[in-house]
């Protein structure tokens with residue numbers, strides 16, 4: 001995929017708010033070079049997180065923090081043996097134990113580099129479950145809010161991605177699964193927030209007013225993602241053709257190379 005990120009050694013600035021990822025941006029570069037699939041997953045989760053943030057009405061600073069968490073949530077996987085992460089069959093107990101270490105490892109790597117505690121917590125607790133049956137057993141509100149948001153985006157990306165043993169879910173099926181697991185795996189209030197407004201409403205040209213509104217909304221969040229993380233090709237979950245076209249138009253408008261790669 002033609003995803004590019006250029007954050008090394010500089011502050012990322014957007015609309016007067018800066019997110020300083022100088023200390024850890026090389027980790028994303030390393031991830032991109034060494035494991036493009038993991039980088040793609042991280043960018044997808046960041047993109048979905050941004051989408052969720054707009055429905056949760058988080059302010060810009062909150063959005064930027066949680067999106068940074070989404071980009072780095074799986075950074076610890078770079079230090080787990082690749083054959084374990086990508087193993088198609090059942091894991092042995094030993095392999096499973098190693099894989100389960102990735103949130104802690106990612107969190108400690110980012111903490112060692114002096115990053116903000118909320119970023120560290122998002123990474124460490126992104127595999128917690130609302131019912132306390134996650135990796136570390138945190139329950140309900142004990143789990144930091146942003147880690148709960150990333151868990152939702154992570155699950156959406158996992159379900160809508162192709163696996164060797166199954167076809168990808170379409171988005172409405174993935175959302176149904178979220179609703180089914182609300183109160184067990186996921187924060188029920190967050191899940192219900194996504195139902196307040198149609199999260200993935202299919203808009204048609206029969207409803208030009210709504211279409212225009214949605215295009216403007218999409219442009220806004222694409223702009224935030226591109227500007228905040230200087231992505232030359234943001235990975236966009238596109239459930240319809242016009243979103244792809246919108247991205248191309250947007251990239252041309254911004255002077256970025258067109259196409260998703």
Ligand SMILES: [Fe+2]
Nearest residue numbers: 073074126127
């Ligand atoms: Fe993870």
